[in-house]
Amino acid sequence: MNVHIRCKGNVAPSCGVNRGAPRYGTRRSSVGCVSPDSSGNRSRGGRRPNGGRAWTPSSSPPRLGISDFTFIQVLGKGSFGKVMLARLNSNERVFAIKVLKKDIILQDDDVECTMTEKRVLSLARDHPYLTQLYCCFQTPVSTHTHTRTHTHARSATCCCINTPFVQK
């Protein structure tokens, strides 16, 4: 990736979420997910991931799934899905989780723009206008997330973990 020298600090290093071919649909669960550490930073070689274990690009990053989060409330709804405020159970940090239903995205022919959004957000780090995308995972069946409850339906769900933006 070519990045202007003055913009390098705003661009995350290539890691699980944006390396090579898109990973949506290639695995049934917990795809390409790198755990945010206790300060909310994305884990990379040389940094300490969640739990303090060193992670290098040659070893597999820790994977997150829906059971690692406690859903607190709905932050909002967009054209593609719902955004939930959720707490990471292991370190109590809160994140915004965008929940997308894959069958609806396929039905509406929105795969391309969904993937573009994911690629753009995964490049952002400390950007003034973009939330940071920490990781994504999928569930084998659709998970309709309401406050504190999950009910399962037909299709797979993709979840994108973002920095929550909370108005003061």
Ligand SMILES: Nc1ncnc2c1ncn2[C@@H]1O[C@H](COP(=O)(O)OP(=O)(O)OP(=O)(O)O)[C@@H](O)[C@H]1O
């Ligand atoms: N990181 C976040 N922190 C807090 N609230 C958020 C965050 N991301 C999204 N939201 C809330 O969820 C809503 C839906 O977000 P989403 O990204 O799905 O759609 P959108 O960008 O608003 O609309 P569209 O999908 O039509 O482009 C937003 O309008 C906002 O209210």
